[in-house]
Amino acid sequence: MLTKEKEIKVHALISQARTLIDKHNAIQKSTGGLFNIFSILNMERFEVKTHSAFIYELLNPQGSHNQEKVFLKLFVEKVLKIKDLDYKNIIVEREKSIGKYGRLDFSIENDDILIIIELKIDAGDQDEQLKRYDNYAKTKGKKYKIFYLNLYGDEASEQSTGKGDSKVNYKIISFKRHILKWIEACIEKVALIPNIRESLNQYAILIRKITNGINGGIEMELKDLLLQGDNLEIADKLIQAVSLAKAEIEFKFWKEVHNTITSRMIELNFTDDEVSNDFNEEWLENIIIRRKKKSGEVELYYTYGKYLGKQLKFVIGKDGYDNNIYCSIALYDLKEDEWVKYKKDFKDLADTVEKLGFNKKGIFRYRHLNYDLNFNNKIYKLLDKEEFSKAVESISKEVLEIAEKVSKSDEFNKLVK
Structure with missing residues (x-):
């Protein structure tokens, strides 16, 4: 049970945080920051029509952005963390049918390596899904990597990967951490190209929304508030109750x-x-x-x-x-x-x-x-x-x-x- 002194501090912390959030919301409202085309069209969580389509358009060197391999290279470096990839004969594909093995959400391939990316927003794992992709990759006779992309960085189920020694080796990437940082890096690259920049900004807002994230500015202000006195300890106790x-x-x-x-x-x-x-x-x-x-x-x-x-x-x-x-x-x-x-x-x-x-x-x-x-x-x-x-x-x-x-x-x- 909280002491009277702690109770007063809790109320004070909540009040200060509320003031910051209200200020942030007022700024968002006055600057149009709440306007989001994906939300308006009720397309926030569509894996194929929204997220797969948008990400592929950026990754595709022949995409309508006309930035060639700029976004693809940022993706490989900041999301996949792969160095020294040869982009000479690179092929990026989406929804690629691989026969009895299924269909790949994304594949990035050159003469030396095959990169497979499985994207999940709301859909559950299919039976032996990543295991089938692993078996397919082995037939290609080259190096390969499998990535599992979802909102928060959760692991794939054993239903998808298999168990024990037969379990598929894969890496986890998330929208909350990796994709958002990639989009922010893309925004920096096209800061002087309004149409692309604003489209990317809209998508960044969407990612923060569906991953329960907040704008970087208010996040820093709240962080500074928590670092004052014993606010962090108090907030930790609040989090446990949330x-x-x-x-x-x-x-x-x-x-x-x-x-x-x-x-x-x-x-x-x-x-x-x-x-x-x-x-x-x-x-x-x-x-x-x-x-x-x-x-x-x-x-x-x-x-x-x-x-x-x-x-x-x-x-x-x-x-x-x-x-x-x-x-x-x-x-x-x-x-x-x-x-x-x-x-x-x-x-x-x-x-x-x-x-x-x-x-x-x-x-x-x-x-x-x-x-x-x-x-x-x-x-x-x-x-x-x-x-x-x-x-x-x-x-x-x-x-x-x-x-x-x-x-x-x-x-x-x-x-x-």
């Missing part, structure tokens, strides 16, 4: 959604998984762990009969990456206590579920809800009672519409026992 506070907000949200939809879900012949949906301390702790790691799901579960001896689960959840909450239809094996992949034997179920609007994602079939609720950077909105109620109402309505469609599907119900 994850618990955020988790508490999300905990209340899921509990309220569960309370709102369950009676109707039962009417639609779904069974509430009361053990899984038990809102206790363990549930709260699970949220803290998941959000801290930025991986793993927080989910509500309902059962809808069985298919070939496996339980059919209707899941409402949110993992560490996806921008929106999703619903999914998954198979669960009670005997083995594990989720079951949609195998070839389950093709009739997979086809039926996909007809109901669910997409493929690993072992699940899922669909995102339209209401945008990212618990990483939009959870503050839920502190407002009206925003909280609006979010619960909107999410619940969408979930029940999907559940009703599933429940009333004759084709789906023919498969269920």
Whole structure:
């Protein structure tokens, strides 16, 4: 428990930080710093249409920027940390099909080396994805490097890399650290070319937004504030409480959604998984762990009969990456206590579920809800009672519409026992 003196210092620190942030926001507002074309067009988190396309245009020596290999060289030096690369016969490709091995997000290749870059914003890892790329690279008969690019610098899953001695050797790069620094270096290079410079500035703003970053100016001012007196110690204690506070907000949200939809879900012949949906301390702790790691799901579960001896689960959840909450239809094996992949034997179920609007994602079939609720950077909105109620109402309505469609599907119900 904080002493009275410490409590006064905490309030003073928060007040000073609030003043700096308000000043920064006022400057952003007056200078148009909040204007971002990617956000306006709702293209913030599209891997292929936004990030892959924009990055490739910069890396491509024949790109419309007309800067030849300037951006590519900065990328190799500042992001990949590769020295002495021969650019003479360099080939940069995007979404390259490699047959049975899959499709490469990016490849940079010359006579001596193949560089493979896998880009992740919201999508999960595919089965043996990096392992397949590794096997493909070995067929090229030259040196190769594999990079795993994601928002924060998280590791790839064992599902993608394999285990033990067979695990793929790869390097991690992130938008938050590497790509942002590269874009800032590119901005310096084209400081006198307005169109390119401002496009890069817009993308830098986008990266900071989706990685919960802040403008460099306010960041330095806040740093200087923390270095005064014992402010850093006080801030450290505040940080420890932040994850618990955020988790508490999300905990209340899921509990309220569960309370709102369950009676109707039962009417639609779904069974509430009361053990899984038990809102206790363990549930709260699970949220803290998941959000801290930025991986793993927080989910509500309902059962809808069985298919070939496996339980059919209707899941409402949110993992560490996806921008929106999703619903999914998954198979669960009670005997083995594990989720079951949609195998070839389950093709009739997979086809039926996909007809109901669910997409493929690993072992699940899922669909995102339209209401945008990212618990990483939009959870503050839920502190407002009206925003909280609006979010619960909107999410619940969408979930029940999907559940009703599933429940009333004759084709789906023919498969269920």
